[in-house]
Amino acid sequence: MKTRIALSLSVSLSVAMLAAAFIVTATAADKDKKKAHKAHPTGYTDTPMLPGEKWRVHDDSRPRPKVVTAGKKYGEAPSDAIVMFDGSDLSQWKKDDGSAGEWIVKDGYMEVPPKKSGKGGYLFTKKEFGDMQLHIEWRTPDVVVGDSQGRGNSGVLLMGQYEVQVLDSFDNKTYADGQASSLYGWKPPLVNASRKPGEWQTYDIIFEAPKFDDEGKVIKKAYVTVFHNGVLTQHRQSYLGRTGHKAVAVYKKHPAKMSFKLQDHGNPMRYRNIWVRELDFDSNN
Numbered sequence: 699m700k701t702r703i704a705l706s707l708s709v710s711l712s713v714a715m716l717a718a719a720f721i722v723t724a725t726a727a728d729k730d731k732k733k734a735h736k737a738h739p740t741g742y743t744d745t746p747m748l749p750g751e752k753w754r755v756h757d758d759s760r761p762r763p764k765v766v767t768a769g770k771k772y773g774e775a776p777s778d779a780i781v782m783f784d785g786s787d788l789s790q791w792k793k794d795d796g797s798a799g800e801w802i803v804k805d806g807y808m809e810v811p812p813k814k815s816g817k818g819g820y821l822f823t824k825k826e827f828g829d830m831q832l833h834i835e836w837r838t839p840d841v842v843v844g845d846s847q848g849r850g851n852s853g854v855l856l857m858g859q860y861e862v863q864v865l866d867s868f869d870n871k872t873y874a875d876g877q878a879s880s881l882y883g884w885k886p887p888l889v890n891a892s893r894k895p896g897e898w899q900t901y902d903i904i905f906e907a908p909k910f911d912d913e914g915k916v917i918k919k920a921y922v923t924v925f926h927n928g929v930l931t932q933h934r935q936s937y938l939g940r941t942g943h944k945a946v947a948v949y950k951k952h953p954a955k956m957s958f959k960l961q962d963h964g965n966p967m968r969y970r971n972i973w974v975r976e977l978d979f980d981s982n983n
């Protein structure tokens with residue numbers, strides 16, 4: 699019995715000594731690591747100048763980007779986003795005539811109301827935007843009605859005029875430059891990433907507003923990048939002009955910031971979780 703206790707004590711002591719040695723070693727290693735980390739410069743003042751910039755390579759005086767807290771999971775608004783629709787009301791939206799938007803709000807989504815209700819029409823944002831990142835989720839009706847452009851049609855019209863088409867393009871033949879994620883009447887999407895009718899879908903859109911000179915001549919076209927359900931469908935694609943139907947689009951001078959709008963095309967389309975990050979691609983950092 700005594701031998702067993704002695705043995706057990708000796709094993710415990712050895713373990714304790716080993717643990718202590720490990721802690722001492724680990725603390726010393728941590729200190730070394732901290733020392734090594736401290737030794738890294740936060741930037742440089744003697745590196746070559748970057749071409750066309752006022753900064754050196756790794757310039758220590760170059761402003762650091764502002765901190766943004768990202769959403770916890772995909773689709774959640776980051777800290778600097780303006781929430782345009784969180785499922786509760788249409789306080790950020792209006793009709794074309796400036797009166798309150800009247801689309802149906804239910805169970806966390808908004809829906810294009812039936813024509814006979816008289817409450818439909820395009821829905822405009824009260825706030826105006828130029829360059830921006832837009833997250834928007836949409837759903838075509840689960841019961842398929844109609845075909846081609848008559849089936850689950852809506853649209854996100856950036857600055858009220860540059861459309862990213864919304865359509866039920868799941869096994870629904872229509873012209874290529876009119877299917878979901880197309881720049882309507884101009885550029886088909888790179889691929890058809892559509893989900894089935896009745897399933898929620900996402901657009902993540904990066905939009906660059908066009909610029910005009912005093913005479914109204916375009917000095918920079920509008921550009922758009924679109925991810926449809928996380929799949930790249932438009933890669934910094936320029937617009938030909940203001941979206942139209944059966945016509946070649948042309949630009950017409952407009953203000954630097956404008957409302958974007960959602961199309962009522964007579965189908966009971968739903969939207970939810972809409973947020974915008976205002977951007978300015980001209981600001982140079």
Ligand code: MG
Pocket residue numbers: 851852853863864961963
């Ligand atoms: Mg449309």
